[in-house]
Amino acid sequence: MRSRRVRNALAGYGLLAPALFVFAAFSFYPLWRVIWLGLHEQNRTGTNQRWVGVNQYTDVLTGEEFRGGLWITAQFVLLTVPIGVVIGILLAVAANRRLRGIKVFQVIFSSTIASSTAVTAVIFFVLLEPSIGYLSDPWIFDLLDPDRAIFAVALTGVWQNLGLTFIITLAGLQAVPDDILEAARLDGFGPIRSFARVTLPMITPTLLFLSVALTVFGLQAFAQIDVLTGGGPAGATETLVFKIFNSQEPRQLGEGSVMSVGLFLVTGTVATLQFWLLERRVHYAN
Amino acid sequence: MQTDAAPGWVRNVAWYVLLTGLAAAVLFPIWMTIVRALSNPITWSFDRGQPPYPVDIEWDVFGRAFDEASFGRQLAVSATVTLIIVIGQMVTSVLAAYAFAFVDFPFKRTMFAVTMATLMLPIEVTLVANSRTIRELDWTNSFEGLTVPFLASALGIFLVRQGFLAVPRDLRDAAALDGYGHLRFLWRVAIPITRPVIAAFVVLSFLAAWNSYLWPRAITDDSDWNTIQIGLRAVANSTADQLNVGVAAALLAALPVLIVLVLFQRHIVRGLTAGAVKG
Numbered sequence: 001m002r003s004r005r006v007r008n009a010l011a012g013y014g015l016l017a018p019a020l021f022v023f024a025a026f027s028f029y030p031l032w033r034v035i036w037l038g039l040h041e042q043n044r045t046g047t048n049q050r051w052v053g054v055n056q057y058t059d060v061l062t063g064e065e066f067r068g069g070l071w072i073t074a075q076f077v078l079l080t081v082p083i084g085v086v087i088g089i090l091l092a093v094a095a096n097r098r099l100r101g102i103k104v105f106q107v108i109f110s111s112t113i114a115s116s117t118a119v120t121a122v123i124f125f126v127l128l129e130p131s132i133g134y135l136s137d138p139w140i141f142d143l144l145d146p147d148r149a150i151f152a153v154a155l156t157g158v159w160q161n162l163g164l165t166f167i168i169t170l171a172g173l174q175a176v177p178d179d180i181l182e183a184a185r186l187d188g189f190g191p192i193r194s195f196a197r198v199t200l201p202m203i204t205p206t207l208l209f210l211s212v213a214l215t216v217f218g219l220q221a222f223a224q225i226d227v228l229t230g231g232g233p234a235g236a237t238e239t240l241v242f243k244i245f246n247s248q249e250p251r252q253l254g255e256g257s258v259m260s261v262g263l264f265l266v267t268g269t270v271a272t273l274q275f276w277l278l279e280r281r282v283h284y285a286n
Numbered sequence: 287m288q289t290d291a292a293p294g295w296v297r298n299v300a301w302y303v304l305l306t307g308l309a310a311a312v313l314f315p316i317w318m319t320i321v322r323a324l325s326n327p328i329t330w331s332f333d334r335g336q337p338p339y340p341v342d343i344e345w346d347v348f349g350r351a352f353d354e355a356s357f358g359r360q361l362a363v364s365a366t367v368t369l370i371i372v373i374g375q376m377v378t379s380v381l382a383a384y385a386f387a388f389v390d391f392p393f394k395r396t397m398f399a400v401t402m403a404t405l406m407l408p409i410e411v412t413l414v415a416n417s418r419t420i421r422e423l424d425w426t427n428s429f430e431g432l433t434v435p436f437l438a439s440a441l442g443i444f445l446v447r448q449g450f451l452a453v454p455r456d457l458r459d460a461a462a463l464d465g466y467g468h469l470r471f472l473w474r475v476a477i478p479i480t481r482p483v484i485a486a487f488v489v490l491s492f493l494a495a496w497n498s499y500l501w502p503r504a505i506t507d508d509s510d511w512n513t514i515q516i517g518l519r520a521v522a523n524s525t526a527d528q529l530n531v532g533v534a535a536a537l538l539a540a541l542p543v544l545i546v547l548v549l550f551q552r553h554i555v556r557g558l559t560a561g562a563v564k565g
Contacts, residue, residue: 009391012385012389012390012391013385013391018377018378019382022437023400026412026435027407030412030414031407031411033418034412105308105309108309110547110554111313111547114544114547116496117497118497118499118536118539122319123319126318127318134318167554227521227522241413244413248413248414260411260414264407
């Protein structure tokens, strides 16, 4: 009996070993390391470091650099997530019906998922190219205007997310049982009332899951900024991850590490908050 | 829906019109990118204004992307990196998922929680420390640096474990009676039954690896090691008469993913919606 337990333990950990090794080396060790680096200041070449303690955390997290990056990131999230979810619902409702050839439309609406962030950035570079791009407009989308560049960058996010939003929302709609909708119809519900009172509450968990995913994507925005604006003009599109990326040199390592911990805390808080909401809504819907 | 006054065919036509309009709006950015890639860049921008159709078409632009924009080399780097990551994640996920689903070992719940906790630690958070580790290992500009940190995936372990847990108890008992050990059961029973789930994960893993940007950007500084995605960074800075070549490269970069999307649409939907939709 004893030898069987030992054998199982060996088999279990043997099978887990490759994955655990990667997680230990490239997820947990770096988490510990950014926390620790955040407590230190490096010299110019990174050969020596000095303990500065929690001060660096309070300084950086309340400082202009971090708060500025957080605010630009928040703008990106607020500009991409709500609009993205609404457009996703529109597309999914439009394509969720029995029509000949509907599959073609479903593939078209899903297609933006094939476009990586860098590819999307190039596609929108064509449309936003100052003065000759079709969507370049000094009133709304202007890559050269510090006050408006974030709208242009967010536009790429909205379009790129369409495919994912559509696929997930459509799956949610298709999971709504036909007999419930039929019952609503027999009760005299029109299409709009039926959608608002029956369908929408039933897909709320799906929409919340989606908004969590899109928010996390938004918090991680980097490639579209790196390609389209390089953080400019005048630092107007430097998101949190962009600032973290630019602080890998020894001199800024402490600051970059604190910002990494900050990003970790922000992401964790948002995800927890939204899942807490989700729990409540699910109970409410039941 | 038959209570409405309009006859069925009128409603259908109305839906087709709406759907076609929406499809045109979604595809418009892609269409303009194709226009820009095929048109002579100077003619398109200056001579005749900026028409919404290709002018002075240059079909050799895709060939030039290979010759002038070193697209071929980038393609080789991207393909190799993606292949290593996809195979690596598949193997480590199947092994770990098997342990979680079928083996009783001490601290199993804790280990599962530890695995899932890595979902809270995306590369954006660990970037600063991981790029230092890669520098210390002397893995900058190398396949090791580009792939090793991504050879395990909590999402993969989770999805495959879900698949394994759905293997009927009877099959396990029967296999045990036949004297199957762990490996034989994994290979002959568990993997074949779970193939759709594994396929769904492979497609997701492919998408993520092929499209990744931040990590290769952080740990390569030699253009010989540019992946396709990193190569696209040059497009926004290219001169007006070269822009079409970079734009063509962006279309080529999306092509493999588009093919995978069309061929494996079902798997993608299954993978993306796992956990998103109840029941």
